[in-house]
Amino acid sequence: MREETTTSASSTAVTGAASGLAAGGASATGTGEPAAVSPGKPAERHEAQDKVTVRLPAEGAYLSVLRTATAGLAARLDFTLDEIEDLRIAVDEACAMLLSQAVPGTNLECMFTLGQDTMTIAVSVPCLDPQQPASDTFAWTVLTALAGSVDAHVGPDDVLTIVLRKTRESSGSV
Numbered sequence: 701m702r703e704e705t706t707t708s709a710s711s712t713a714v715t716g717a718a719s720g721l722a723a724g725g726a727s728a729t730g731t732g733e734p735a736a737v738s739p740g741k742p743a744e745r746h747e748a749q750d751k752v753t754v755r756l757p758a759e760g761a762y763l764s765v766l767r768t769a770t771a772g773l774a775a776r777l778d779f780t781l782d783e784i785e786d787l788r789i790a791v792d793e794a795c796a797m798l799l800s801q802a803v804p805g806t807n808l809e810c811m812f813t814l815g816q817d818t819m820t821i822a823v824s825v826p827c828l829d830p831q832q833p834a835s836d837t838f839a840w841t842v843l844t845a846l847a848g849s850v851d852a853h854v855g856p857d858d859v860l861t862i863v864l865r866k867t868r869e870s871s872g873s874v
């Protein structure tokens with residue numbers, strides 16, 4: 701099953717792809733396509749993942765939309781209130797690092813990948829001369845403490861991306 705919606709208003713787009721188990725097999729790619737099955741072996745179950753992409757003008761005025769989307773998606777995964785607030789702050793900090801290098805008039809793109817207990821957030825922006833954030837700074841240390849796992853890389857066309865990965869804490873209840 702695959703659902704996709706696109707909403708746009710003055711350079712702002714939100715795209716979501718929700719996928720569960722495809723008829724006759726598990727989703728291997730999160731796109732609703734059946735997993736490959738070897739003859740004589742049972743189908744492996746792969747974790748279904750939802751993907752949501754938010755594209756906004758690369759301006760600080762739009763970050764409140766991104767913080768709200770982050771909180772809503774984290775709540776959907778049953779993250780605690782503290783974890784949700786940590787993610788909101790982490791996304792805001794990652795965007796601040798990126799917006800300082802963004803090409804004026806471009807878009808900031810944020811892709812959320814939602815697993816059963818994990819949220820991966822990749823925030824990207826085109827830059828003229830992209831510089832990866834230094835991992836030995838206070839800001840990077842705070843970002844890592846808030847998100848759990850943080851990475852940055854420069855991709856094709858000078859697109860700088862910061863990837864945040866947060867795993868939901870187990871409740872510990874019996």
